[in-house]
Amino acid sequence: MGDRKYFGTDGIRGRANTLPMTAEVALRVGLAAGRLFMSKDDRRHLVVIGKDTRLSGYMIEPALVAGFASVGMDVRTFGPIPTPGVAMMTRSMRADLGVMISASHNDYADNGIKLFGPDGYKLSDETELTIEAMMDQPLDQGLAPSARLGRVKRIDEAPARYIEIAKAAFPKSLSLQGLRIAVDCANGAAYRVAPTTLFELGAEVCAVGVSPNGTNINADCGSTHPHTLAAAVKEYRADIGIALDGDADRLIVCDEKGQIVDGDQIMAMIGLDWARRGRLSGGGVVATVMSNLGLERLLKAEGLTLERTSVGDRYVMERMRGGGFNLGGEQSGHLILHDYATTGDGLMAALQVLAVMVESGRPMSELARQFEPVPQLLKNVRYTAGKPLEAATVQAAIADGEARLNGTGRLLVRPSGTEKLIRVMAEGDDESLVKAVVADVAAAVQAAG
Incomplete structure (x- = not known):
């Protein structure tokens, strides 16, 4: 696959203001990706850009915008929005490209750039390598004439549109009325959209990790620090706890007793529920080599398969698309529901868990132990x-x-x-x-x- 200079396994990532996460590299990404995704026809081309709450987003975003606009691409910025929201809006707004500025579950000092194609899927390795090669070309190459520069606008309603799409994924016949839900948004991209979605579906919401200040994203909160969620569940006597990471593409759940539920148990819960309803496609679930053997045995007992891939949600997604699967994910809580999203989506996954819980009428502690994990x-x-x-x-x-x-x-x-x-x-x-x-x-x- 060739040596990569900028792109890693999930876009470009690094410590903010040091290579490769500098304003110059972001500018070069805009120049290169903009030129690559502008076809030869005469229409206006569009890129949409979302970000999480990191301080360095204020440096990376303008540099990207300058790169895209200078090759003649129109730009729409969303402000803080979950990664899956950017993927959705790329398709919804018929954009040529989507960009998410985030280092996911890393601490605030890191940042990253993820790119989505017009179909809402992460770019292939080949496309990333093409962009890399173009990034090292002179900065003045391929610039648009003055009259053809891109126009830039902030789109304030993007988070509201994502909320409506998320709510539509929850069964119409059900309601979260009477449920008390603790949600930890990791002081990240979902700090507004997750509590609002749960509230509008009827829940009483107890939110933590919803006061971002640029440097507290993932700081002792979110899916990588689930003890904070467990403490909130106990403090508020919640029926269930939901923790997202900095860009809200992964989910960890906590039952009403404060016990942590990992991605394998969540996949089992959703997978078996969908199989019972005839909604599970592909005859099984896609997970990585790290998923517990207990999950594989449980699915096998139900006549379902567990297809394993290399670690990384992009490999899970590739296998899902290749084999016609609609559920996959990682033990870490990266869950992909292909009926609703083209990438991992913590909030969408949480809504499926809540639907199972509401419909069954059983407490989360009973549902959480779908299988006994193998040591x-x-x-x-x-x-x-x-x-x-x-x-x-x-x-x-x-x-x-x-x-x-x-x-x-x-x-x-x-x-x-x-x-x-x-x-x-x-x-x-x-x-x-x-x-x-x-x-x-x-x-x-x-x-x-």
């Missing part, structure tokens, strides 16, 4: 040089581990995409065996690296 252990082993996975000793240790787990579990050994780390994960019915296998493989990697 799972992940160890990250740092190395300094070389390719430890190619060492004969490591390959022998992996083969031995797989043989010991045969039929009762699985072993997964993979390099990190961003750091010099080897991730060793095993799961199985025998917890002590899982620990022993992980320890042995990790020791072999350590010795080789």
Whole structure:
């Protein structure tokens, strides 16, 4: 796939004001992506831009706008809006391109740029590499004549449109009346839209993480710090807790007792509900290699498959589109409901969980334990040089581990995409065996690296 200079596994991401997350790089993205997505015809071309609540968004957004406008592309900015909202609005407004400025669940000092095509899907690796190649061209290349510069407008109603689309995904026959919901918006992109959506559907809403100041996004709140949500559920005696991350494309749920419910259990709950209604397409669910073996066994018992992909929601989405699946996601709470969205959407997923809860009349604590998770252990082993996975000793240790787990579990050994780390994960019915296998493989990697 060639060496990437700017783009990583999910757009461009890094510490704000240091490469690659500088105003100049953002300007170059606007210039390059603008030129690539402006076809040769004479019509006006449009890009829509959303962002989360990071301080550095005020630096990145104007630089992108300048790049797009200077090649002749019209720009519509939305202000703070969830990532899935940008994907939706790209299609809804017939834009040529959508941009989300966010570093998702990272802390405020980081930022990122995600690009969506006119169909609302994240760009392919090939398209990103084409943009990369164009970004290093001279800054004055392909500029529009003065009379053809792009026009720029702020669209204030974009969040309201997203709220209406989200509400339409909740069954018309149901209401959240009588439910008390704690919601943690991570001081991020959904700080207004999530509480408003839940309130308008009838719930009593107790919101935390809804006071962004530019530097408190994901700070001890949101889906990566679920203890804050658990505390809010107990404090407000809520029936359920919902935590989103900084750009609101992932979801973690908390039951009324303060117990955390991860993405695997949520996928099981929605998947089995949809299967019962004849709504699940593709004959199963798509998840990554990290999803628990317990989920796979539960689905198999119901005659459904679990298709596994590499880690990353873009790979889940690719498999869903290729196999006609409408439900997929990651253990971390990145859930994709293809009937409603072209990317992960925490609020949409939460509404499906709430629909199951309301219809069943059962408390979340009963619904949350769809399957008993198989003991799972992940160890990250740092190395300094070389390719430890190619060492004969490591390959022998992996083969031995797989043989010991045969039929009762699985072993997964993979390099990190961003750091010099080897991730060793095993799961199985025998917890002590899982620990022993992980320890042995990790020791072999350590010795080789």
